[in-house]
Amino acid sequence: MATADPEENTLFRWAEDLPLALWDDLRGRDPLAAAAACGARWDGACFVLPLLGRDYCVEPAAMKLTSVEAPERRVGYQVALILVKTLAFSTGASPSGQMxxxxxxxxxxxxxxxxxxxxxxxxxxxxxxxxxxxxxRALAMGGQSIDGADVAVRLPGLPMLPLWVLLWLADDEFPARAVVGVDSRTAQHLPLDGVWALTNLLIHRLTTGGGNG
Incomplete structure (x- = not known):
């Protein structure tokens, strides 16, 4: 399977394509509670939330997302989906540490x-x-090498959502095999479509070093 760019869908490609209902969900929540639940910082107008080693500013009133390190960079749809949904729906559950x-x-x-x-x-x-x-690649994204498989890494997906990749290398007998892991409490921070977007973004950034936004 070819590496898919998580922003290749032309109908849902950029942050501004997010459904208005998602912004309504976020604006309907107390911002201090939203920030505390998912490990963000609220400055009165903007949530600052790290995602896969990059900080983003989420402005509910303006319905705007920007990259803190590169404000001129256009933020992709799946980045926006992950950030707005976790701010809107996170329950604040601490990571279990169980993959x-x-x-x-x-x-x-x-x-x-x-x-x-x-x-x-x-x-x-x-x-x-x-x-x-x-x-x-994992180290460049703020991750670390851990024990497991032939190669295993742990990465900071979101402050409350660690991610894992386990890799068994190809040899003369077996093809390579990879597994992506999430924390067992992930569903308390993101619905399944948000988890899917998060794995898309993780894999795209690992394999290409890129990813819109």
Missing amino acids: VTPRELVGGELFFNGPHAVNTPALEQRFGADGQGLIA
């Missing part, structure tokens, strides 16, 4: 299939013979 696959979340076995399958083939294609390359 599960997205399919193990409630409803995940049905949801993460077909077009919503986690794009692990892209990881296998890019890093199946380059485990050190995966570690280098």
Whole structure:
């Protein structure tokens, strides 16, 4: 499977394409409670929330998102979806530290299939013979190498949502195999479509170093 750009959908490509109802959900929540629930900072007009090693400013009144490090960079739809949904819906549950696959979340076995399958083939294609390359990309995104599989890394998806990638390298007998893991309490911060967007963004940034926004 080719590496998919998470912003390649021309109908839902940019932050400004977010449904107005999502902004309404966020504006209907006490901002201090929203910030505390997901580990953001509220300055009176803007939430500052890190995502995969990059800080973003989310302005509910203006319905605007910007990258703190590169304000001129246009923010992609899936970045916006992840940030606004976790601000609007996070319950504040602390991470359990227990890794599960997205399919193990409630409803995940049905949801993460077909077009919503986690794009692990892209990881296998890019890093199946380059485990050190995966570690280098994870470190560049604020992650760390951990024990597990042939190569394993843990990354800061959101402040309350750590992510994992486990990789078994290809050899003469078996092809490469990758697994993306999420915290077992992820559903208390993001609905399943937000989790899918988060895995898309993770895999795209690991495999290409890019990703809009």
